Amino acid sequence: MVEDISLRLGEQVMPNAPKVLLSNGNYCVPQHYLTYHHTLQSVEALIVDIEYDPRYIVFAAQEGEGIYIQVGVIGHDNYHKKSSKKISQEKLLFGRKWRVEPELPTSEIIQSVFLAIKKSREHEVRELFKLSLQHSTTTPFNTHIDLPLMAEFYEQQSTLVRSAEQSPSKDAINNILDKISYDHSDLTLVDFQQRNNGLWLVDVKVEQTAKSTLPEMRDKTVYLMIEEISLNALSRALMQEFVKLSDLHVDQHFSYQGFHRFDPNIDIQDIADLSQQTRKQELALQFANEFSKTNQKVDLMRIPTVQSGLLFQKHEQVIKQFQLPTL
Structure with missing residues (x-):
């Protein structure tokens, strides 16, 4: 006799849905044979079983009939005015709200939390990249820059004196790296060389200080591949690598009920095998x-x-272009 399948809050089995025998001897009802009616209570129950970093607090709340999740980050205000010697006090900083539809599968709600944490961390990471330019310090990769203003006023040929492509030398690269800091860390050149295809390989050591906080950057050397030796190319390649390392940190440490679903150490063949068992x-x-x-x-x-309206007219053209059924 097959034992009853335990369900989580918000889950129901479709009428006459089959139970699947897995290779470990247990039966399950796969998520595609379930219906979902999630509530604030069921979403909260899922978040209780999620762990990552205690500085990233995941909230669930309700506005009207809509449920949303929101990540609060414990940290310093990156734009605190340092006019005094006092260190800004840590506080809880809130990110955007992520809507959760009641009919969303349980697994997808967990993945929404995963993505919300990733993007909240990336938001902080982008603000930790600092560039010294024209006797001031800026954060050019932060997400608060006025994009509509940029779209309206940015000119490719501006009066700003730009740092052009540099002659490929150790001094040139170090001069660029001297203008950049990341998470209060210093960046130093380890090695560089040009490949036969013209691309440059640049190895940069990240040397943390007492103020550095990001664990993934400890004793880290990043390996960049860029088309030219310039401030723009090096900065963008570094930022891309820093975001990648941040994402990897979440992949490795995010867990649900102790299981690190997105850890790269989980063999992709095992994931494919389990998926296949539930769909055969x-x-x-x-x-x-x-x-x-x-x-x-x-x-x-x-x-x-x-x-x-205007947006409908724009979408209508696309629908006609692809000969789709009208909405």
Whole structure:
């Protein structure tokens, strides 16, 4: 006799859904045979089982009938005015709200939390990249720069004296790195060379100080591949690598019920094998019809309510271009 399958809050089994026998001897009802009716209580229950870094606090809340998750980060205000010698006090800084639809599968809610943490951390990481330019310190990769203003006023040929491509030398690269700091760390050149295809390989050592906070940068050397030796190319390559390392840190340390789903050390073949086990199933005709109707119902719920206007006219052109059914 097959034991009853335990469900989480907000989950229901579709009528006549099959139970799948896994290779470990346990039965399960795969998530694609479930329906979902999540509430604030069920979302909170999921977050309780999520761990990452205690400085990243995940909240769940409700506005009207809508549920959302939001990440609070314990840290210093990166734009605190340092007019005095006092160190800015740590506080809880809040990121954007991430909407959670009630019909969203449980796994996707967990992944939404994962993504919210990633993007909250990237937000902080981008503000930790500092560039000394024209006798001032800026954070050119921060996400608070006025984008509409840039789109309206930015000119490719401006009066700003730009740092052009540098002659490829150790001194030239070190002069560029002297203008850059990241998380209160110093950047020093280890080695550089040009490949036969013209690309430059640049190895940069990140030397942390007492004020540095990011654990993934401890004793770290980053390996860059750039098209030219210039401030712009080096800065963008460094920022790309710093974001990559931040994402990897979340991949390795984010867990649900102690399981690190996104850790690269989990063999991709094992993930593929489990997925295959849950989908190799011949469905009885009665359930196949129910399964199809349920999926269609969920798909219809995801169609946005469209109002007439400029945005609708823009979308209408795309719909006509691809000969899609009208909304």
